[in-house]
Amino acid sequence: MLPSRTMSRTKQTRGPVAPLFTLEGGRLPIIALIGRPNVGKSTLFNRILGTRAAIVDDVPGVTRDRNYADSTYRNRRFRLVDTGGLDPTASEGMLSLIRQQSQLAIAEADILVLVLDARSGLTPADEEVVQTLRGSDKPVYYVINKIDTPKADPLVADFYRLGQEQLYPLSAEHGIGVAELLDDLFSHMAEPLDEEATSDTPRIAIVGRPNVGKSTLVNSVLGEARVVVSNVPGTTRDPVDSVATFKDRQYVLTDTAGIRRRGRVERGIEGYSVARSLRAIGRSDIAVLLLDAEEGVTEQDTKIAGLVLKQGRACILIVNKWDLKTDDVHAREAYKQDLERRFPFLAWAPVLFISALEQDFLRGLFALIDQVYFSFCKRVPTGPLNQFFQGLLEEHPLPVRKGKPAKASKSAFMTQVATRPPAFALFVGHPDNMTPAYLRFLENQIRKEYHFSGTPIRLMTRKK
Template sequence: MTVHASPNTHHASPPLVAIIGRPNVGKSTLFNKILGMKTAIVDDVPGVTRDRNYADATYRGRAFRLVDTGGLEPSASDGMLALIRRQSELAIAEADILIVLMDGRSGLTPPDYEVVKLLRGIAKPVFFAVNKIDTPKADPLVADFYRLGTDKLYPLSAEHGIGVAELLDALYPLLPAADEASATAQLPRIAVVGRPNVGKSTLVNALLGEERVVVSDVPGTTRDPIDSLVTHGDRRYLFTDTAGIRRRGKIDRGVEGYSVMRSLRAIGRSDLAVLLLDGVEGVTEQDTKIAGAILKQGRACILFVNKWDLRAGETEARQQYERALRRRFPFLTWAPVLYGSALTPESLRPFFPAINDVHAMFTKRIPTGALNSWLQELLVAHPLPVRKGKPSKITKSAFITQVATKPPVFALFVGHPGDVTPAYLRYLENQLRDTYGFAGTPLRLLVRKK
């Protein structure tokens, strides 16, 4: 079995394959096994997967989009299980192919029957899989599931990979043949990050215009980083909703620890991080630490002050907040700051123009000739630092070139690298920004011997 996950690309309308079933039957384990990588959090606590978790994959050269869902608890009427049920129903509605997963060791249960009832009248291919059939002795357990009235069952062990290839072989004829002539577009990736309960999922849902992510006032609702494709105008973006990042001492071991770790990884695999701040609570020490993680990983950044509608009547609110930002984020003075509310779509109008501008700066490249003309003019007014007693050579004493983008990286070649002070590098960075922009992106300057 050869399956490749492609989290950075989006295929042209690949079919959606959704894994559904009651809680704790092994849906996330099967999701991971099919992808060949640990994309979903797997835990023995029912309800661990709450949102629809998407990933691109191919099997034998044919592309599809795999969806992991929260467990369908048909009797749930309120609380978190009801939200999980809602997400599963949305996945059933949008899926092209459905895999109903059941637990062979538990046997056929009333909730399994209820899940099957929800599928009645749906004219979509449905594959019934029985999990945890990992030894020949477990084979007789499958017989019980024929009471569902289906002609074909797929016994498998998601944990050990037994029977997974047979299930995918059955799906294979329903997957469109790959069009080798069509190239997949590289989409800007935006990670939405912040402390718990600042409105990350609400913002993603507002941008999508649908209930894509579970939204609840319970901190820690989002656990897996959830990728969502957003189309705005004629451009497409891949947004990643992440789990709230709490202070290290307050992070529980287990599921929450995995969630926070994956949130930090989501920042690293994105181009741009939107750091959500609470407009009412103000900027906290934890916000500063999350901002530091964005900077450490060299990602572009936009600060979005959420819930600003609650402070609309305060005349000095914005000035006070900006002072707090300068105090807490002296290292992010280049990051644009937006004020709005995820609950009021009209306040999000500046959002996509800001993302477009910042992403353009993150990927910007300056020609070497233009850079060196700029540098020589700069050296006339502010020569390079020199060792004591040595004359300063103003012209042709240095050479600069851009060596990378995402983020922009510049190499400065000088005769004596040790003479270039951190203060002079900060001066060069400020001058680069004044001349070429680079709003929203970190810059890196390397000093090398000429």
């Protein structure tokens, strides 16, 4: 429960409640948190969601991309957007790119929540942001953050120069006053669904080393500047979810921070970013591992691939910047051989050669995603699976201990026990006899027979 307190000095009688938002296509109303850098937008974002979804640090400019999350309040639904600091004067460099992202969030939002810093007072930069918003016909809620104690209440007085009757003093860090803000936002939230449909939307994490083109790939797929792109490694910090639609089907793409070698990861913001990238892999169905055509496959690429395999995710290998290799007729075959040498444990992962700056790869990419996702979720009925298994045993009996008759194969039994990823239980008389080589052979035969592409397969031996 969010803590609250009565603030009679600043809270005025509320005006008429706006009608419930009705949006086309049943989409969720978008509530965007905007404001200068370091005023507490990400802290408020985390407080409303009840989780540490965004990285928070005292250094301005930590949030760079638009960070989306769906949430509910009193059983009504909405989509919350955290934005980077809005600096109206920024015209170049990273601050300019962040400002562009904030402006995009303002343009697509239905409700704006302007976060101001009580400790800094009303600054000229704040007034410029407010002036920018005056031309918008969207509802704007003015939040005065960092009112942590009753002694800080007088700090709100300076913000009445904005001419707004309704201000929302609160402490995002401690949760004080957040419930009052949500109460007034409640009328803009969507009605609950009668029945929550089970989602069959594939979740795809775009992973790789820094500066291999992950954000460029996401922007190219979406057809917009959804995430900040820069030649500076480490531009992306928070994992950023985006919904893409291709041929009337939706996909959730997650742009993640580049994962460097452990010894080179700095503590603090970068450490949090890498940890969140690893969690993003875990909550996805498919990891798209982006590789650099010019640099080739590196040791760090193999370690990232190992992390994907360890978390049991399906995988697609994409070699980016291939437009730089088009003049070399032997480059593709040489690169494939390098992949086979470096990634023997991902021999089942399909490979796509692209340039993320162009969009002609989209058809091939989504065809692979659909194919791999189908394999990741596939379930083989027990009857046909055992018919196949018994036929296989006739030609390739189970391994037996020295001097023992090969009767064990006749009583062996197999069933699929899980999907996402597919997992099979093999019931035999002597599980200790099963060699790694035979299990690899069995996995390859299952892949070949049932067309499992792009997904790991887990085999577990059990005593019958």
